[in-house]
Amino acid sequence: xxxxxxxxxxxxxxxxxxxxxxxxxxxxxxxxxxxxxxxxxxxxxxxxxxxxxxxxxxxxxxxxxxxxxxxxxxxxxxxxxxxxxxxxxxxxxxxxxxxxxxxxxxxxxxxxxxxxxxxxxxxxxxxxxxxxxxxxxxxxxxxxxxxxxxxxxxxxxxxxxxxxxxxxxxxxxxxxxxxxxxxxxxxxxxxxxxxxxxxxxxxxxxxxxxxxxxxxxxxxxxxxxxxxxxxxxxxxxxxxxxxxxxxxxxxxxxxxxxxxxxxxxxxxxxxxxxxxxxxxxxxxxxxxxxxxxxxxxxxxxxxxxxxxxxxxxxxxxxxxxxxxxxxxxxxxxxxxxxxxxxxxxxxxxxxxxxxxxxxxxxxxxxxxxxxxxxxxxxxxxxxxxxxxxxxxxxxxxxxxxxxxxxxxxxxxxxxxxxxxxxxxxxxxxxxxxx
Numbered sequence: 001x002x003x004x005x006x007x008x009x010x011x012x013x014x015x016x017x018x019x020x021x022x023x024x025x026x027x028x029x030x031x032x033x034x035x036x037x038x039x040x041x042x043x044x045x046x047x048x049x050x051x052x053x054x055x056x057x058x059x060x061x062x063x064x065x066x067x068x069x070x071x072x073x074x075x076x077x078x079x080x081x082x083x084x085x086x087x088x089x090x091x092x093x094x095x096x097x098x099x100x101x102x103x104x105x106x107x108x109x110x111x112x113x114x115x116x117x118x119x120x121x122x123x124x125x126x127x128x129x130x131x132x133x134x135x136x137x138x139x140x141x142x143x144x145x146x147x148x149x150x151x152x153x154x155x156x157x158x159x160x161x162x163x164x165x166x167x168x169x170x171x172x173x174x175x176x177x178x179x180x181x182x183x184x185x186x187x188x189x190x191x192x193x194x195x196x197x198x199x200x201x202x203x204x205x206x207x208x209x210x211x212x213x214x215x216x217x218x219x220x221x222x223x224x225x226x227x228x229x230x231x232x233x234x235x236x237x238x239x240x241x242x243x244x245x246x247x248x249x250x251x252x253x254x255x256x257x258x259x260x261x262x263x264x265x266x267x268x269x270x271x272x273x274x275x276x277x278x279x280x281x282x283x284x285x286x287x288x289x290x291x292x293x294x295x296x297x298x299x300x301x302x303x304x305x306x307x308x309x310x311x312x313x314x315x316x317x318x319x320x321x322x323x324x325x326x327x328x329x330x331x332x333x334x335x336x337x338x339x340x341x342x343x344x345x346x347x348x349x350x351x352x353x354x355x356x357x358x359x360x361x362x363x364x365x366x367x368x369x370x371x372x373x374x375x376x377x378x379x380x381x382x383x384x385x386x387x388x389x390x391x392x393x394x395x396x397x398x399x400x401x402x403x404x405x406x407x408x409x410x411x412x413x414x415x416x417x418x419x420x421x422x423x424x425x426x427x428x429x430x431x432x433x434x
């Protein structure tokens with residue numbers, strides 16, 4: 001049955017959906033264009049993308065920590081303080097982005113080689129990764145600025161910026177990869193240019209927001225410290241997620257180049273679906289933070305219940321959709337017949353677990369919005385401990401790519417569902433006030 005909360009949820013979630021899907025579409029575009037260059041190039045993209053997503057993923061707290069901080073202050077009636085908190089988050093993003101890029105240059109080849117693939121795959125991954133490092137500061141600025149706008153209950157502006165960035169990225173990649181014959185390097189360069197274009201737009205918006213509220217554009221040590229402290233636990237939480245994905249890719253690498261290429265496409269599809277489901281989680285972050293800032297605990301409890309139902313239903317719909325499309329997805333991403341055959345089976349297995357993923361992502365967003373990052377971080381370690389035996393079993397038995405996805409899509413996601421569900425049933429995470 002419809003809920004009175006649905007209108008507000010949809011007002012935030014639908015624009016967030018477009019913005020969130022645009023981000024993995026960067027990678028989907030790269031995968032589709034690079035996939036027709038060959039299995040070696042696709043494998044190289046898989047390794048490089050895993051490393052980049054790990055770096056970005058570890059710093060996703062720049063958005064996830066900023067959103068509840070801004071939303072709580074807005075809920076408490078302090079719009080100037082809300083904007084100021086967001087700008088401090090953007091300064092922190094810029095500093096961290098420059099540091100990551102500089103540290104990543106000498107580490108690019110060792111990191112790519114650590115996956116143990118062939119020389120051709122490693123060389124492609126190194127080239128893609130080296131070029132992509134130039135876009136890291138821009139991507140982190142985009143994350144922090146997006147968190148600011150979400151906290152201000154604005155998910156439409158990130159949608160517009162993301163769609164424009166995706167269109168630019170797609171056009172540049174096609175031109176550079178095939179028009180100029182730059183191959184894998186052209187794919188990386190096109191994405192970097194698009195990332196900096198998006199960051200520039202957000203910087204202009206931040207300046208306008210500061211002027212309209214009287215907030216300072218200068219960084220504040222207290223604000224930077226608050227942003228870093230609130231993100232510390234989220235960093236650990238995200239690290240556990242990335243370790244799980246890295247471990248999965250490492251096992252996939254040892255299964256063979258065909259299996260690695262298949263896993264790269266499957267992970268890309270799963271990431272896209274995850275971002276679709278995360279639209280509800282983003283609405284949960286903004287609404288939970290705002291509600292607790294305004295001390296509306298009963299409303300937050302109702303929001304949690306409704307989002308959980310919507311997450312399960314959305315996951316079910318997406319699972320049915322990708323199951324129906326599974327025979328047609330292979331030719332979109334690759335010309336390799338072996339990869340196509342394996343991908344169909346993996347996608348069917350993926351479809352079974354998507355409703356569970358919807359439940360997980362929604363509750364994750366609600367608890368992040370409540371500032372319950374410590375619990376998320378500690379249970380992230382518990383989830384890894386539950387996943388490790390399953391992953392080890394697949395590696396030791398050489399069970400194949402389908403078994404690997406069963407371990408990840410049902411085993412690991414199931415562990416997260418258990419720990420998140422237990423927390424959401426209680427009330428200790430509902431701390432009210434600015």
